[in-house]
Amino acid sequence: MVFEVKSVNHRYCEVVLRLPREWTCFEDALRRTVQQYVKRGRVDVFVTKEEGDDHAPHALLNDHAVKMYLQAAQEISQRYGLDGELTVKDLLSFPDVWITPDHGAFADDSDVDEWGPVLEKGLRSALDGLTAMRSMEGKHLAADVEQRLSKLQALHAEMLQLAPTVVEDYRNKLKQRLSDLHDGSFAFDEHKFGMEIAIFADRSNIDEELIRLQSHFEQCKGLLRADEPVGRKLDFLIQEMNREVNTIGSKANHLTLVNRVVEMKAELEKIREQLANIE
Structure with a gap:
């Protein structure tokens, strides 16, 4: 017999088995075996009989x-x-002229006992090969995601340096604008000017978002090194990062900060696409 196993991206674990009719009684057991190896993704399993197989049931x-x-x-x-x-x-050439032992139509229980271990062994061998390939691919993907996380951290460090200057830049620009408009027809009110700066400072403060982003970076790196399925957890963290970055973008009234937000969102989107391949 020949086992062919292939997998593609999927949000959950979906197993599709295609077996000869006489082996459909083993479908549930074989599906459980696949689920022991794969926790996320769509897995297609094709099992076919070869001519001359001594174990094949006779038509x-x-x-x-x-x-x-x-x-x-x-x-x-x-x-x-x-x-x-x-x-x-x-x-x-007509249908149903030739028949093979169907589900529940084995010659005796010994046929079932004989086929079960054979199918199980063949499937596990194929799944071992699939797991080895997925593991190799996963290492490359993890390295790529870690590299992108490092770039995100570099952008985050720039934001940390820029954040304290935002209010001061706004204060200087506002004062210069008022000075340019001042024609002597009104008096400069220092108190109102100070209140405007205070309101802007509170509205544009991004300290909390930056702290949470740093925490998410560390959590992501820890998950990438874990020896267990982490795809869904990483998906959630990327969503949280994207939410924090969007908040920073809406608060930051600063051109350089906005540019860093755009760069961050581009990197997060690339990571999100890669995480679809990670179990």
Whole structure:
């Protein structure tokens, strides 16, 4: 017999088995075996029999089907006045002329006992190969994600340096603007000016978002080094990071900070795409 196993991205674990009819009684057991190896993704398993397999069940002639076909041919000939007879070649090409032991139709219980371990062993061997390839791919993906996280941390460090200057830049620009507009027709109110700066400082403060981002970076790196399925947890963390970055973008009234937000969002999107391949 031949086992072929392939997997593609999927949000959850979905197992699709394609077996010969006589082996469908093993479908639930084989599906549970696949789920022991794969926790996330769509897995397609194809099991086919090879000719000459000593274990393959023999096909049997379905006498009832042959008699029905012959009877139907005779009735058609008599009813419609058609000539011609069915040949052996014709009969062998019709559906259900040949049958194999079906679900629940093994010769005895020993057939079931014999096939179960054979299918289980073959499937586990194929899954071992799949797991080895997925593990190798996962290491490359983890390295790529860690590299992008390092870039995010570099952008985060720039934001930490820029954050304290935002209020001061705004204060200087606002004061310069008021000075340019001042024509002597009104008096400069230092108190109102100070209140405006205070309101802006409170509205544009991004300290909490930056602290949470740093925490998320560390959590992501820890998960990438874990010896367990972490795809869904990483998905959640990336969503949280994206939310923090969006908040910073909405608060930051500063061109350089906004540019760093755009760069961060681009890197987060690339990470999100890669995480679809990580279990």
